[in-house]
Amino acid sequence: xxxxxxxxxxxxxxxxxxxxxxIPFGMIYGILALSAGLSKAEAQAMSVIVFAGSAQFMLVQxxxxxxxxxxxxxxxxxxxxxxxxxxxxxxxxxxxxxxxWKTILSYLLTDEAYAVAITHYYKKGDSTRKHWYxxxxxxxxxxxxxxxxxxxxxxxxxxxxxxxxxxTLALTFIALVVPTLKDRPSVLAAVSAGVVAVLTAGLxxxxxxxxxxxxxxxxxLWSEQQ
Amino acid sequence: MNSFWLTxxxxxxxxxxxxxxxxxxxxxxxxxxxxQRSLRFVPVAVLSAIIFPELILRGxxxxxxxxxxxxIAGIIAILVAxxxxxxxxxxxxxxxxxxxxxxxL
Numbered sequence: 001x002x003x004x005x006x007x008x009x010x011x012x013x014x015x016x017x018x019x020x021x022x023i024p025f026g027m028i029y030g031i032l033a034l035s036a037g038l039s040k041a042e043a044q045a046m047s048v049i050v051f052a053g054s055a056q057f058m059l060v061q062x063x064x065x066x067x068x069x070x071x072x073x074x075x076x077x078x079x080x081x082x083x084x085x086x087x088x089x090x091x092x093x094x095x096x097x098x099x100x101w102k103t104i105l106s107y108l109l110t111d112e113a114y115a116v117a118i119t120h121y122y123k124k125g126d127s128t129r130k131h132w133y134x135x136x137x138x139x140x141x142x143x144x145x146x147x148x149x150x151x152x153x154x155x156x157x158x159x160x161x162x163x164x165x166x167x168t169l170a171l172t173f174i175a176l177v178v179p180t181l182k183d184r185p186s187v188l189a190a191v192s193a194g195v196v197a198v199l200t201a202g203l204x205x206x207x208x209x210x211x212x213x214x215x216x217x218x219x220x221l222w223s224e225q226q
Numbered sequence: 227m228n229s230f231w232l233t234x235x236x237x238x239x240x241x242x243x244x245x246x247x248x249x250x251x252x253x254x255x256x257x258x259x260x261x262q263r264s265l266r267f268v269p270v271a272v273l274s275a276i277i278f279p280e281l282i283l284r285g286x287x288x289x290x291x292x293x294x295x296x297x298i299a300g301i302i303a304i305l306v307a308x309x310x311x312x313x314x315x316x317x318x319x320x321x322x323x324x325x326x327x328x329x330x331l
Binding site: 170202 | 234307321
């Protein structure tokens with residue numbers, strides 16, 4: 001049985017590769033937010049209050065072109081709807097935790113923390129302290145998002161796009177998914193979700209992710225029945 | 227307090243609500259077996275839905291030719307991930323191939 005501290009540190013460690021892709025993204029967000037007319041305090045506060053990269057990017061772009069508040073709110077909501085899938089997916093694993101834990105882990109439930117935490121939950125071993133791993137991964141991401149926002153906002157610094165560091169995010173997700181493709185239903189779920197995501201990429205607000213995930217899940221269930 | 231603060235706070239609360247939603251709902255509600263079985267496919271489906279467009283789309287249009295360097299790097303990374311099951315090696319291989327191709331082509 002892993003101790004709470006070990007789980008926590010392990011979560012931080014496993015989140016590190018993702019941070020390579022997230023940090024440049026946070027810096028760009030900080031710079032964009034200021035150029036859209038946000039104050040430094042507003043730009044930084046949004047990283048704490050909203051804490052969702054794509055939604056933050058979209059909101060500052062909409063603000064920059066003078067979009068009404070209601071439209072920005074609906075847009076932010078729709079972009080983040082995909083997190084409902086993550087919520088359902090982690091729900092059975094956090095069921096026994098108290099409300100404070102559930103609140104904290106929900107706040108930290110981003111794409112990047114979810115990817116790492118859910119992979120850990122599915123790994124063998126019946127540790128009852130995997131929520132500490134989730135917390136470690138979530139806090140590692142949270143801190144780097146705040147610091148990288150601050151670097152963009154207060155120093156105006158960014159990583160040259162030619163370094164292609166954003167690609168590390170896709171690579172990390174590949175490293176997390178590929179080893180879990182152990183049976184036919186998961187392979188078919190992965191391929192069908194991926195293809196549908198490409199075909200529906202024209203949908204606004206990342207809705208293609210939801211459509212693709214639902215198709216992938218249905219294909220997986222169907223294949224299981226065969 | 228100007229209206230952007232209010233917008234930001236509302237979006238923040240909605241986002242938190244979405245993230246908390248099923249953690250609360252599935253706690254109180256006897257989950258049908260169908261839903262329980264589908265949950266196993268959520269990670270693989272969602273992550274693949276994020277990965278594929280990153281590899282295949284260039285400027286919003288699908289490109290499955292050898293001109294698409296991210297696709298080549300991604301395929302190599304998939305092979306490395308499959309062989310090694312190691313995150314660091316996968317990233318090193320994928321980034322190495324991408325940067326090398328960007329540099330030499």
